[in-house]
Amino acid sequence: MFDEIIENQKKDMIDSVCQLIGFQSVSVETGNPEIPFGEECKSALEYTLNLAEKLGFRTKNLDGYCGYIEFGEGKEMVGIIGHLDVVPAQVADGWTTPPFEATIRENKIYGRGAIDDKGPVIASLYAMKALLDSGIHFNKRVRLILGLNEEKSWKCIQHYKEIGEETPTIGFSPDADFPCIYAEKGILSIRLRHPFAIKNEEILNIDCKNNALNVVPKYCSITLKNNQSGAISELEFRGTSAHAAHPDLGDNAITKLVKDLNSKLDRNCTENEFTFLSQLYELGLFDITTPKFLSNAPIQDESGVLTSNVGFLGFENHILEIGLNLRVPVNTSLAEIKEKYCKLIDIFPDLEVEFIAEQAPLYVPKDSQLVKTLTNIFHQKTGLNSNAIAIGGGTYARAFPNCVAFGANMPGQKDMCHQVDEFIDLDTLLLSTKIYAEAIYALCNTDQ
Secondary structure: OOHHHHHHOHHHHHHHHHHHHOOOOEOOOOOOOOOOOOHHHHHHHHHHHHHHHHOOOEEEEEOOOEEEEEEEOOOOEEEEEEEOOEOOOOHHHOOOOOOOOOEEEOOEEEOOOOOOOHHHHHHHHHHHHHHHHHOOOOOOEEEEEEEOOOOOOOHHHHHHHHOOOOOOOEEEEOOEEOOOEEEEOEEEEEEEEEEOOOOOEEEEEEEOOOOOOOEOOOEEEEEEEEOOOOOEEEEEEEOEOOEOOOHHHOEOHHHHHHHHHHHHHOOOOOOOOOHHHHHHHHHOOOOOEOOOOOOOOOOEEOOEEOEEEEEEEEEEOOEEEEEEEEEEOOOOOHHHHHHHHHHHHHOOOOOEEEEEEEEOOEEOOOOOHHHHHHHHHHHHHHOOOOOOEEEOOOOHHHHOOOEEEOOEEOOOOOOOOOOOOOEEEHHHHHHHHHHHHHHHHHHHOOOO
16 A cells, blocks of 8 residues: 555665665774764764654664664554664675665666665665655554664664663564565574694785675685795685575685695695694584584574584684684574584694674564564565575574564575675565565554
């Protein structure tokens, strides 16, 4: 019933997405309470809140950590939880056009954040606008929560909770796939640190471009100095980036470096100088599904198989550091997985194992009212008959009870999240806005 209103908003919606992409809102944890996640994130939040005020909504900036946009009355609240921060991007990565200058071509908006998550946030905002302009009275409030630290440590949502802001009664996060996500794997980020010395060579530098742990690294290099001849050599390895939830879609440059290192460097050595890395490789640490030392068989359930991404490799003060990001099936205990990583110390007594972040899995039964409602709306608006799915990605849906992820990627559509030349299709933008409007309307009229 809101389609006509949304069609009339199309130009404004596209312009808003393009404007928002223009903010280089890579979250930087500054330690400064005035700008906790950096100037660009601050500007992206202020732009979105100002836009919402002009559209007729109530807004609130929560100390620069996050903000929200709201309308309606009532004790209960439908929550839509999105984020305005993005993963890093630069032209040198292979972008066709500058990643923070939105470009429209081939019926798509190109730019970092177009699909993750700025485009879907704007779709949600204009869906709310369609409901507001319809004049329909609701007995619930609708609140669009805007995070600024989703791609890192979720300190924005942590702050939202710490200052006592309301928990949505029911809701969704527009940060994944249609028709609906009923399960999200647990997430575990691990840092391994170990003293590392080699006889004939000195490591001067290891560079993987400050790659985020939740991204398959597309570049890694190591620079070495031969202590006998003084010669300096650099080995470069290039792969293909992808989201850590789908490491099989990428080609990990760090893994290529480790695999190739011994054969390239030890040709004149009688003893393997890279025993530590070689042993880790043989143990399966660099496997993308169920590292061998965890289990002889794949760890999996209906949510999929356990996956692992080596997202960081570094060397400083003779300490080698490895960063990992695991996606753990919903029925597998994170504590059990952590215990098995700690047992690596039995093999490497000098190894330090640090668990730097973890998120419990999300599971909402397929036959729950929330999942059925959202899935049915998707079917009605598209004519497609797809089942709710499980994913390895982690969304803000798991931050609150009775929430799931919902769009904006369409079934069969290539997932451009964290990819070079990220885009959102204009037809998808418009259709997802229509779907969100119907979903918000339905949730506002659902008894909890």
